[in-house]
Amino acid sequence: MSNGVLKSGPGAIALPRSASPLVKAKQLLYAHFERPDLDMTERYLVDFGLVQAMRSENELFMRGTGTAPYIYRVTRGRNARFLGMGLSVPNAEDLELLARRFGSRVERAPGPGSGAVVHLRDPDGVAVHVHHGFVESEPLVVRAQILHNAPSLTVRVNDTQRPKLEPPQVTKLGHLVLETPDFNRSVRWYMDTFGFIPSDVMCLADGTPVGSFTRLDRGSEPTDHHTVFIAMGMESKVDHVAFEVVDLDAVEMGQQVLMAKPYRHAWGVGRHLLGSQIFDYWRDPWGQKHEHYADGDLFDAAQPPGYHLMDRGGLYQWGPDLPDDFIDARMTPARLWRVLKLSIKDKARVKLLLALKNSMARPGRQWQR
Numbered sequence: 480m481s482n483g484v485l486k487s488g489p490g491a492i493a494l495p496r497s498a499s500p501l502v503k504a505k506q507l508l509y510a511h512f513e514r515p516d517l518d519m520t521e522r523y524l525v526d527f528g529l530v531q532a533m534r535s536e537n538e539l540f541m542r543g544t545g546t547a548p549y550i551y552r553v554t555r556g557r558n559a560r561f562l563g564m565g566l567s568v569p570n571a572e573d574l575e576l577l578a579r580r581f582g583s584r585v586e587r588a589p590g591p592g593s594g595a596v597v598h599l600r601d602p603d604g605v606a607v608h609v610h611h612g613f614v615e616s617e618p619l620v621v622r623a624q625i626l627h628n629a630p631s632l633t634v635r636v637n638d639t640q641r642p643k644l645e646p647p648q649v650t651k652l653g654h655l656v657l658e659t660p661d662f663n664r665s666v667r668w669y670m671d672t673f674g675f676i677p678s679d680v681m682c683l684a685d686g687t688p689v690g691s692f693t694r695l696d697r698g699s700e701p702t703d704h705h706t707v708f709i710a711m712g713m714e715s716k717v718d719h720v721a722f723e724v725v726d727l728d729a730v731e732m733g734q735q736v737l738m739a740k741p742y743r744h745a746w747g748v749g750r751h752l753l754g755s756q757i758f759d760y761w762r763d764p765w766g767q768k769h770e771h772y773a774d775g776d777l778f779d780a781a782q783p784p785g786y787h788l789m790d791r792g793g794l795y796q797w798g799p800d801l802p803d804d805f806i807d808a809r810m811t812p813a814r815l816w817r818v819l820k821l822s823i824k825d826k827a828r829v830k831l832l833l834a835l836k837n838s839m840a841r842p843g844r845q846w847q848r
């Protein structure tokens with residue numbers, strides 16, 4: 480197994496933090512999707528472990544057990560597509576600053592919690608809604624974590640392990656994975672605008688960065704290893720959205736519950752390498768990947784970035800082999816057309832995309848060769 484660390488070759492090209500970001504985002508609040516059927520969407524999300532916070536004819540807001548008023552917003556529409564994300568900032572002045580810088584304005588936020596919001600677009604046109612001053616929700620009671628006996632630690636005697644077979648409680652939206660045709664432009668925008676800092680940077684064999692796990696800068700306060708993972712891809716899209724659950728049993732119970740329903744499993748259970756989460760991926764009725772995870776790494780702002788090879792083996796420490804359809808590398812007519820157009824105006828990017836495709840096509844494990 481490759482641990483993905485760049486050890487030889489020309490070395491990685493550094494991806495420096497922003498020296499003076501415009502603001503520092505405090506929290507990833509929610510993902511926003513358009514879906515043609517709110518009933519079907521809600522059924523999936525409830526089976527996945529989310530709880531309805533508010534629903535109207537054309538809008539659905541779902542929450543976790545934490546204080547965020549909602550962590551998933553769905554708008555009824557003709558298409559099934561990703562619409563954007565919500566972030567929060569610590570100060571009202573941050574909203575004013577963002578509005579001035581991007582020619583937007585501060586508005587009253589829709590949905591639970593209300594407060595103020597500024598609507599922005601990232602360089603690929605993904606909507607980023609920046610919130611402040613919303614009313615936090617009362618946290619929901621989280622079921623007690625089960626206690627684990629270990630050879631050196633006895634915590635349970637004359638008692639058994641019987642976790643309930645039910646959807647796992649989702650504590651929060653942990654991260655989003657965004658693909659972008661222009662990695663440098665996109666990652667710089669998120670770092671320069673919101674102060675995201677690279678935790679682990681993924682590179683091609685020649686050291687060119689093509690992906691970065693980025694986290695919030697909350698100073699000495701530990702924060703998730705990644706809140707937004709940005710990676711080079713054929714087009715702008717969200718690869719998956721990830722939700723935290725309390726522990727390994729919750730991840731496995733999620734699988735038991737979803738297995739009994741007409742949903743498609745994507746990958747898991749396994750443990751990631753970068754970020755260390757125990758993961759399990761499921762597809763919603765429209766094929767969108769949703770991740771349950773537990774036991775992720777927490778870094779404070781002092782932790783320096785790591786640099787690694789972008790390959791399949793580096794995606795997990797243990798678990799089932801990565802299924803081929805987990806990374807959608809199909810050459811559809813639309814993609815072929817895009818590559819043809821790119822080959823005329825930006826040959827260097829086509830070269831990078833091909834190198835990335837080859838890197839991700841290499842088997843992740845020795846027994847797959």
Ligand SMILES: [Fe+2]
Nearest residue numbers: 654719721770
């Ligand atoms: Fe993930």
